[in-house]
Amino acid sequence: MGSSPEKPGTALVVGGGISGLLSARELAAAGHEVTVVEAGTAWGGCVGSHTVAGLTLDSGAESFATRSDAVSRLCAELGLGGRIVPPRPGGAWVQLPGGPREPPRTGVLGIPANPWDPEVRRTLGVLGSLRASLDRLLPASVGAGQGVTSVSALVRARMGSRVLERLVSPVVGGVHSADPGLLDVDMVAPGLRAGLRKHGSLAAAVSAQRRRAGAPAAAAQVRAGQPGHSDRPLQPAKPAKAGSAVAGLEGGMHTVVDALVADLMRRGVTLLAGTAATNVSRTPDGWRVDAAGTTFTTALLVMAVDGPAAVGLLEQAVPQIAGKKPASGPDVKLVTLVLDKPDLDRRPRGTGILVAPQTPGVEAKALTHATGKWDWLAAAAGPGRHVVRLSYGRVDGASAKPGAGPETDDELYAAALRDASTLLNVPLAEEDVRGWDVVRWRGSLPFAAVGHRARAAEIRQACTAAGGLAVVGGWVAGNGLAAVVADTREQIGQLAAA
Numbered sequence: 001m002g003s004s005p006e007k008p009g010t011a012l013v014v015g016g017g018i019s020g021l022l023s024a025r026e027l028a029a030a031g032h033e034v035t036v037v038e039a040g041t042a043w044g045g046c047v048g049s050h051t052v053a054g055l056t057l058d059s060g061a062e063s064f065a066t067r068s069d070a071v072s073r074l075c076a077e078l079g080l081g082g083r084i085v086p087p088r089p090g091g092a093w094v095q096l097p098g099g100p101r102e103p104p105r106t107g108v109l110g111i112p113a114n115p116w117d118p119e120v121r122r123t124l125g126v127l128g129s130l131r132a133s134l135d136r137l138l139p140a141s142v143g144a145g146q147g148v149t150s151v152s153a154l155v156r157a158r159m160g161s162r163v164l165e166r167l168v169s170p171v172v173g174g175v176h177s178a179d180p181g182l183l184d185v186d187m188v189a190p191g192l193r194a195g196l197r198k199h200g201s202l203a204a205a206v207s208a209q210r211r212r213a214g215a216p217a218a219a220a221q222v223r224a225g226q227p228g229h230s231d232r233p234l235q236p237a238k239p240a241k242a243g244s245a246v247a248g249l250e251g252g253m254h255t256v257v258d259a260l261v262a263d264l265m266r267r268g269v270t271l272l273a274g275t276a277a278t279n280v281s282r283t284p285d286g287w288r289v290d291a292a293g294t295t296f297t298t299a300l301l302v303m304a305v306d307g308p309a310a311v312g313l314l315e316q317a318v319p320q321i322a323g324k325k326p327a328s329g330p331d332v333k334l335v336t337l338v339l340d341k342p343d344l345d346r347r348p349r350g351t352g353i354l355v356a357p358q359t360p361g362v363e364a365k366a367l368t369h370a371t372g373k374w375d376w377l378a379a380a381a382g383p384g385r386h387v388v389r390l391s392y393g394r395v396d397g398a399s400a401k402p403g404a405g406p407e408t409d410d411e412l413y414a415a416a417l418r419d420a421s422t423l424l425n426v427p428l429a430e431e432d433v434r435g436w437d438v439v440r441w442r443g444s445l446p447f448a449a450v451g452h453r454a455r456a457a458e459i460r461q462a463c464t465a466a467g468g469l470a471v472v473g474g475w476v477a478g479n480g481l482a483a484v485v486a487d488t489r490e491q492i493g494q495l496a497a498a
Contacts, residue, residue, distance in 0.1 A: 011032040011033065012036075012287070012296050012298040013304055015037075016036050016043045016045070016273065017305075018256075018484055020038070020045075020472075021260040022489065022492075023470070025263060025267070025269075027492060029267070033268075036264070036270070037272045037296070038272065040274070043271070044060075044257030047253055047254055047257050049252060056252065057336060057377075058253050059254070059437075062248060062368070062389075065246055065480050066245050068486060070489070071485050074256070075249065085248055085249065087246060087351055087373045090372070093353040094171070094355075094356065095355045095359050095423055096166055096170070101122060108189055111159065112132065115132035115159070116129055123167060127162075128166070132203075143202070144197045151180035151188060152179075152181035155168050155180070171354055173366075175354075178330060184453050187453050192206070250376040253481075274292065277290070280316070285299065307326035308326060310473070330393050334439045335412050335436065336387065336388075337417070337420060337435075338435040342384035345386075348424050348425055351368065352369050352372070362423065363392060363415050366390070367391075367423045367424070370386075392415070417430070459471065471491075
């Protein structure tokens with residue numbers, strides 16, 4: 001690579017997050033000479049790590065969805081298959097204005113598979129469950145059309161406003177940091193509307209999607225059969241608490257980044273951190289990229305950065321995408337507290353709690369009780385010591401503007417201590433804190449707004465047509481490791497074949 005003329009089989013990846021590292025691995029496996037340039041100093045993007053009170057913890061993604069086997073297959077290929085673990089039973093709760101509630105045992109985005117499950121009925125009330133039950137009587141065409149539909153529009157039409165406000169909004173806000181009225185349901189719950197058309201009701205579609213999610217989780221659990229882990233497969237037929245359709249890695253999800261980097265080094269991939277790309281242009285035989293004072297020429301180019309950055313770099317070389325920068329995702333602030341508090345041994349809110357936007361007195365949108373969720377972390381922390389992580393930053397309302405909230409590290413720490421006390425129903429004081437940290441992810445969650453999917457598809461189509469170019473990442477694949485891994489492999493497979 002470098003400033004020499006491009007050679008057949010050379011490839012350059014711009015961006016060193018999961019999609020960029022995986023792109024490099026796929027291209028190297030296909031025989032290409034690969035270089036990865038990353039503007040920052042760390043690899044992995046939103047799958048990062050930090051050390052708090054002597055514990056190495058995930059600073060970003062800490063689990064992956066098991067609706068497909070994309071992540072578990074990658075982990076197995078990297079020698080991590082035996083470290084895949086399910087979360088502890090118990091699931092997450094939902095904090096409503098009226099107090100904490102258990103969410104549906106079998107739900108997707110908080111949408112219940114059975115409106116008459118006891119925990120659903122307690123949350124919705126009899127009238128709310130009756131309204132939600134009308135879903136099974138409505139024609140499948142309601143909400144299942146081909147046009148773009150928001151999560152709010154689909155849920156309100158099929159099951160009513162109580163399901164939306166009391167179940168869906170807290171889950172969507174906690175997971176996607178956004179109002180469900182702003183999100184494209186096909187981006188955040190792929191296949192759900194197709195299931196509605198197939199099975200005739202939203203509840204049946206949710207049930208079918210949950211059943212499919214159980215199979216990969218079971219396979220992952222079997223592969224994890226070793227001392228300290230159950231070798232009994234998960235039972236998808238048995239109702240599971242909300243949040244159980246995920247898995248993690250013993251040691252943290254950040255260990256997959258270490259394994260990917262080591263794999264790339266064994267394959268001879270050149271990894272250049274602190275090397276920000278500043279300009280991209282077309283050459284007769286490929287692409288030229290300027291980065292940190294060096295000119296790279298390459299036959300194949302992969303843009304594995306966020307949407308606004310990708311379009312900004314490519315719009316001169318690919319004029320069809322000029323002026324089509326997608327919106328950035330919301331900024332998210334994660335506050336991690338390491339506490340000496342034996343009162344939390346009883347896991348008062350299971351693996352954590354999601355907060356309904358209208359809940360008074362709580363500024364966090366979600367809390368994860370990490371030592372209550374992962375056995376390996378509880379063992380590493382030791383008796384009476386607990387790790388909780390609270391997230392802040394949400395886009396609310398039709399204006400799509402960030403909501404107000406704590407901003408400075410000190411403000412976030414104080415808010416986290418107050419909110420954790422309220423949400424866990426256990427008084428916490430500064431003397432209980434053994435360490436804390438704030439991690440900020442700027443535009444970290446690709447904003448899956450209504451219409452974004454079509455715009456992203458247009459951008460990708462134009463880039464693919466340019467030849468020798470692929471764009472990957474969460475902004476085109478959708479939120480979550482499972483979506484990113486599957487999409488990246490598909491796109492790089494097509495690029496390498498072409």
